[in-house]
Amino acid sequence: MEVIRLEFQPQIKDKILEFLSSFSSEELKIVREDPFFEENKNKLEASLEKINNGTAKLYKLEELDQIVREDPFFEENKNKLEAELANIKNGTAEFCSLDELDLMMDEIFAKNDNKIK
Numbered sequence: 001m002e003v004i005r006l007e008f009q010p011q012i013k014d015k016i017l018e019f020l021s022s023f024s025s026e027e028l029k030i031v032r033e034d035p036f037f038e039e040n041k042n043k044l045e046a047s048l049e050k051i052n053n054g055t056a057k058l059y060k061l062e063e064l065d066q067i068v069r070e071d072p073f074f075e076e077n078k079n080k081l082e083a084e085l086a087n088i089k090n091g092t093a094e095f096c097s098l099d100e101l102d103l104m105m106d107e108i109f110a111k112n113d114n115k116i117k
Helices: 010-020 037-053 061-070 072-076 078-090 098-112
Strands: none
Touching: 061 098
């Protein structure tokens, strides 16, 4: 199947859906778009621009591991993180959003920017 993205005025949504409903589920599948698509797209485009123009702060995996392990957040919450990992494995985990994870990582990087050379 192919995928297209449509942008339309709200007043024609019912007409479009009515037309699309005339097709079988074998012929057409309506996929709801991620509500954060545009926001995430803009963030990724901004990140790519920083990479392309040389202003992005990039880390090697070893540096990232060092930053995370040296952060007091990591040590203070190691047991909590291990418990969450167990919850993930047994299917009872509560997950944070990508935005929440992004904010946490930004805080860690901001505190450690001067530690990595």
